[in-house]
Amino acid sequence: MSQTITQEFIKLRDRYIESQFSRMNPMQRKAVLSVDGPLLILAGAGSGKTTVLVNRIANIIGFGSAWGCEEIYREPTQEELDQLHSCVVKGEKVPESLMPLMRWKNARPWNVLAITFTNKAAQELKERIGKMLGPDLGEDVNASTFHSACVRILRRDGEALGYPRSFTIYDTDDQKRVFKEIYKELEIDEKFLPMKSAMSQISRYKDQMVSPEGAEDLAGDIRNRQVARIYKHYQDRLRKAGAMDFDDLIYNTVRLLADHEEVRQHYQEKFKYVLVDEYQDTSVAQFQLVRLLCSGTGNICVVGDDDQSIYRFRGATIENILSFEQQFPGAQVIRLEQNYRSTSHILDAANDVIQNNAGRKGKTLWTDLGQGEKVEYYQADSEQMEAIHIAEIIGKNLKMGMKLRDHAVLYRMNAQSGPIETYFARAGIPYRILGGQRFYDRKEVKDILSYMAIVANPQDDLRLRRIINEPARKIGAATVDRMGDLAVQQGIPMLEVCRHAQEYATLSRAAGALNGFIKIYDQLEETAEEKPLDEFVRDLLDITGYRQMLKAQGEEGQTRLENLGQLVNSVKTYCDQQGAQASLEGFLEEVALISDIDSYDENADSVVMMTLHSAKGLEFPQVFIVGMEEGVFPGEMSRYAQEDLEEERRLCYVGITRAKKKLCLISSRSRMLFGRTQYNQPSRFLGEIDPEHLEMTGNVAGQGANQNGYGSYGGYHVPGGRSGYSGTSYGQSTGYGGYSAQRTASSTSYGGYGGYTGGGGIRSSGYGQSFAGSTVKEATPTQGGKHQYKPGQWVEHKTLGRGQVLSVKPTGGDCIVEVRFDRVGVKKTMANYAPMKPVEE
């Protein structure tokens, strides 16, 4: 009798659990419910994989293995069965009292490890889980990047590898400095072995878990032997400084887990469920890490899309996702092919392009969002026209009620942002640029961070070298080098040598200055001990004399001082967030692991510009991809090797699939790049799209394009030789000053704590800032134009000052107005965008 009640209950339990995830499509639901064992989710672009991840984690925590499982905590009563039955029928949540019977071997939030590609994605995941299960539970889930997860493991257990608990994390800049020293020491000629190639080769070694000794064994030619030698010296230095670079974080964690059973067991028990997002972009080392972590329970779920693997150049191996089923026998594979993002012309264009790649798992995305608009292909004459066309479309879209933030401009290289940026700034279109120099990469910020770092870790000779004479303290390079030698000889940190300067004959002359530095250092240490973190940093600026130095530097110093003000703010924000947990080490760590995309704020209303790479994971109603040209995209370097070309194609696929409703692909007949004007053929990727999905605009016909208007080579005559280069410029050089001024003037927009709330690493239009709030209004073209201009007319521009109109040319729904400004010379502006109005003379 009770047997039937139990069976009945279990059957209903399955139905109930399924009903909790009823908003998913069947494939998604299957992925959410398959909790145990290895699982590969092949999630196409826009297929709702984050939703799947969130729900799957919710299921793991809420119900555990209960679905499809015969086990139950105890026999339910008839009354409980009725209760469940009524919940299922009415679609209500079961009462808490019933929950113990509803779950089986469910995990606690901290038993779940979810690894994402960026900090932002991790944060988002936590928030969404929090919304489903309650904020406390969300907070307790381990959601982080590979690197932050490794840092946590290494801080706790890294001493087994001979690193101090408070090891420093070296960024690329720090790495470069170490390399420079090693090049000098080993007398290596940069011409023979460029530092960049040595650095990246060593980075690749670490990605593949190759030790310095291993590199030695592998080395065939002289160059590789040299790299192995550098590798060895480099690791030596890092170890002495108690430092790890980004690659070491992964490499060392793998070593730690592989070689120390008790540590491994601890984490295998802790992380009962491991989930990895963006699996197509993982390295060999990351794969090994994942395998070590999950081999206790075997509960590993990876989500990825082989078609979106775009980081091969950085050590990612697409093999990880392609061979998942071999690596984890018995793996389930689930494909998510329904796309919820884009309309079908866009999606079909993406499918058309990607199907030209060999070596893919193969899937075809579909959508039920309808055909939507065709993909626009615009052929411009120059990169300026490219920008103008974009501005026109944005203008039209705004009129139709779209927001500035609905628009994204994507390009292959950061260098391509310039002309568009200039034009937008001039036309008064508020924009933001992601990428370029990060806030935390600025010299003054790094200097102050270095001061903080040596207080946290007095062994950090590299950071010490950086700031010992900044501001100038009469401690020259020769003195520093001598100190470095002494430190190496005695096996002590440089700071100790410095402290006992008078005991060394070679340092006698500088002893006074060195003593002075020690006084400063001691004072810092004391302040750090006595005061809260944010006050410490504020005082640090004065104790070190840094503030005074900048004050004496005029305008540029002022900007830098403002940046440091931001730094102090960010320390404060960090303190507020962490409360009693706040620590110097903690802050430095957080800063070291912050990226640009982390600070992208989707709510700020401005057009976003970024590289195709940084656009991964984002979506916009209207997307522009510029520079669709051979030699640009695909890039010159990747045109010939099959593998490189396929990666470019995947990048194109990523770009296309960012668009929800409208996509505009733009190529230009001429393009100035690196000071040369190039005449490129339209990108082959354009030719791969079925014309059925394309709508061509621009003066395609006139310029020798073939029937399709693209794709067939030779149809386009290249002036200036067949290489596609021409020494002569293309007449685009007029009215084009003020470029660099624009850029600098517009780089001061750091709201709030860079890494947390948005701002860091984002460069914005000065106009956008100054209008903040009323921007959209200002930038929205009104019917027929808000102001009428005619040649001879005097105008007043918000930032460019007074000027006289030279010419007015209608374009689209707007006019290009050429103005000679009193202060800055001749400029072109868009009548409806520019913050400009006619004035009486």
Place this chain on the structure above:
DNA sequence: ATCGATAAGATCGAC
């Protein structure tokens, strides 16, 4: 030490 001239170099870039 700090400036200015000169040369080299320049994808993509998470952490």
Place this chain on the structure above:
DNA sequence: TCTTATCGAT
């Protein structure tokens, strides 16, 4: 074209 690094001169 533009930036950045390095070197030599003041």
